[in-house]
Amino acid sequence: MATVELKNIKKVYPVTGGEKKEKKKEMLPEKKTNLQITEEGVVAVQEFSLDIADKEFIVLVGPSGCGKSTTLRMVAGLEEITGGELYIDGKLVNHVAPKDRDIAMVFQNYALYPHMTVFENMAFSLRLKHLPKAEIEKKVQEAAEILDITEYLNRKPKALSGGQRQRVAIGRAIVRAPKVMLMDEPLSNLDAKLRNEMRAEIIKLRKRIDTTFIYVTHDQTEAMTLGDRIVVMKDGFIQQIGTPQEVFNHPANLFVAGFIGMPVMNFFDARLTEDGGKYFVELGGVKTELSPEKEARLKAKKVASQDITLGVRPEHVDLTEKGIAAVVDVSEMMGSSVHLHLTAQGRNMIMIVPTVGMKNIPAMGEAVCFGFNGSVAHVFSKETGENLEF
Amino acid sequence: MNRKLSDNTRGLIKLTVLRVIVYAILIFLTALCLFFFYLMIVNASRSNAQLATGFTLVPKENFFKNLVNAWNDSSINIPRGMLNSLIIALASAVLTTYFSALTAYGIHAYEFKGKRMVFTFIIAVMMIPAQVSALGFVQMMNKLHLTNSYIPLIIPSIAAPVVFFYMKQYMESVLPLEVIDAARVDGSGEFRTFNTIVLPMLKPAIAVQMIFSFVSSWNNYFVPALLLDKAEMKTVPIMIAQLRSADYSKFDMGKVYMFILLAILPVMITYIFLSKSIIKGVTAGSVKG
Structure with a gap:
């Protein structure tokens, strides 16, 4: 449980020497995205300011290449912040390593350790903290029960279905009881039926683990159903921040109006x-x-x-x-x-x-x-x- | 209906014929590969005089005699030679594979200035044959007083661009960056991530490269011959060469063949143990798992 403050966050991917011309050539004529390209490089995120309250569920939503995952990765510490300030629980964490931020993250492709069993996957972070064996077992068992994966604890990830793997990935995150839970398109790899089921699971999970969530998706339905507030992004800029109802009823611009609603x-x-x-x-x-x-x-x-x-x-x-x-x-x-x-x-x-x-x-x-x-x-x-x- | 049936039968015949041809070719190629091993076993069972009579496919009765002769040859010490080769080959294989994987991991998982240039440079080194730099290398080792030492045979093998390249390509197919990110978020340091997460994921590739490195080091004659002249430090290929160049009174081709047979045994045993992983490693990346 923690507040997260992003103050004027900016991310620029530097393009150097020979790559510069190549990248410019690649990006400009084809117009894959409208990301700004400056002398510094490709600007993936800019002017991103957001205050996330304790235990709030924030959803970053937008089309591919809008900078939502980059923003999430900056919060996780997996991406260097080019400009601006990031505070977690009131502490400036711009240069703090991911492991010291007390966050957990769920990835789109599960990112499970394939050579470890489900139990070992979930216990990995706890073992690194040198927790007593009994405590590790207790925590993993509790998380497994919440996610209904107790019977798979001795299996390896390859013996699980997509939905089960994603549950394990979520389990791995919640055993740590993190201050902030980050989710990067966790349901994108699942089929439509499973996605709906898992969406409901995440809503239930949120009530049980009671922490701050930052969730990234390109699916506006997920954004509408999960978020306390939605941040709609495009080309590295925030387009609108508001509750699902606000964004739906009062879209700030044509992009938001066209993006939200199906x-x-x-x-x-x-x-x-x-x-x-x-x-x-x-x-x-x-x-x-x-x-x-x-x-x-x-x-x-x-x-x-x-x-x-x-x-x-x-x-x-x-x-x-x-x-x-x-x-x-x-x-x-x-x-x-x-x-x-x-x-x-x-x-x-x-x-x-x-x-x-x-x-x-x-x-x-x-x-x-x-x-x-x-x-x-x-x-x-x-x-x-x-x-x-x- | 009849026409359909005949089409079907014709298709079946065509398929069978095709399969017979394919299998015949495969059997021929397998036989071709195994033939030379068989020939070596046959020759190891023949005396020097029998070998002088020419080529035969029938094994003779001198197998154990050759074994005893080779083992008891006063000019070479087979167990010592094999131990020397084993130490060098094993150490090179382990270090080459580990450090090549580590280098490949550095290029695969990190973004840094000049990454592309570093990659190109390492690949360019692949093009330089060992013989080109051998003279300078031997001179340097002389100056460093490292002749008759295993260090110059083990340490330089760590820089293996081919192994690095293989590892890098393998990582592209099996190691998503998210797994590394997940480990970082879980609290794992960079080296721990490499040792406990990345290395186990590279097992098949490591098995393949271990055996390739082991074999190439085990068979290496050129550099050890330049650097090792103490009898107790000599490796198997040097000893084989020594047997072959023995004077007329001691020359025995039966012994040479027997020693060659003994020399390939460790390689064959290693291959048998690692074959499952090797096949996995060779086919890795061809099908999305």
Whole structure:
């Protein structure tokens, strides 16, 4: 249990001599990522500031190459910090070795020691601390019971399934009762069913071991379900920090809006108009008044009428008798709902329609109309992509 | 239906013929490899006079006589020679493998300036044959008063670029960096991580390189012949050469063949014990485990 403070953390991977030109050539034309390349090298993380409270569960989420794993590895001490300060439990630990940080880490590919049994894997760190044999056995047994792996203690990792291996990896971390538990995409190697099961296990585990968690994932569902707060990252920068609900309901910019939520948010070219202190969005000739809260926020920021990118989540769009015209491209029956893929205003969009009370599913090529409530419309600046409300 | 059946039969015949050809080739190659061992055993059972009559595939009755003659030869001391060779070969094999693995680990697991250059340099050393530097090496050993010592035969073998390269390639396929990171987070120091986590993971590669290093050191004639001239320090290859160059009155090819047979025994025993690991090591990395 500990607080973790990251103050203006920066990570630059130096590129030297011949490698410099090569790396620049490699990275620039192909645009694999938009990471900044300076004279110092490739900037993987910058301006990263975050205060993590004791026992908080923080999830770093973002696409590949956004710097989330690098940040986690800097907290672990596995990556040198180029700039900024890192405090664990109030102590500056920038130059403290991983073993002295009182942290534990779970890796994506389990990183178990293949020549050791499950017991030996879990006991390794305790043996290094020269704990008495009886205590080691007790701690390993307790952790194994929590994770339901007692029967595998004498097996080697290769005799275990992916899910069991990940449990062992988690077990290895929790036997140490670390101040901070770090998890680097621990569920990414598991199949969808096992991932859901393990997600629930991690939620239960969190309640039992009661420590500070920093969890890295690229899966927004994991982020939403696990985190007390989510840190959305892109190109080495923090895009937004907030509770899952905040990030979902009030995305700070187009990237966050598109990244969080499944299916992804629909975006349209629309116009925001201010008329007598009220704000409207105009799309396809239909004017929708924004909710009073949104209007208040826009008013406070003195947002003027302008062309915007309008964002509406698929679950917030309704089929209506009259409204914005669209054509059905594909309909996907999901059981409890139908995902309608539409073309509207020259853009592709998705709409989730509950099957309960639905008389007939619109056919491919059928013309339909849709609308949305003013409380669920997100207005983004056309120039910057920022949410105009914040 | 009939046509399908005939296609199937034809396919089966084709497959069988192909297999017969493949097995025939493999049997031929195996026989070719083993033939020379057989020939050596046959020759070790023939007297010098019988050997002079030419080539035969039938073993003769002088096996034990040759063994006794070789063992009792006053010019060489076989047990001493074998012990000398064993000390040198074992020490070189252990040190070469350990330090090559350690160097490879350094290049594999750490990021540092000039890493690529260091790697290229080590690989470049592979291209230099030992004979090129032999003269200078012997001169240096003379100046250091290290002739008639095992040190110059053991210590320089630690710098083995080929073993290093093999270890490095093997690590790429079996040693994820996360395992090293996990050990660091678990509180393990760098050397402990190498000795308790990395080395056991490299077991098959170590077995392969141990035997290769052992064999090359066991068979090494060139450098020991330049550095060792005390009778009690001589190694097996020097003694074999000595037997072969004996004067007319003492020359006995039967003894020479018997000594060669004795000389390959330790290598064969080592191979039998390590063969499982060797096969694993040779095929390592070919299939993702």
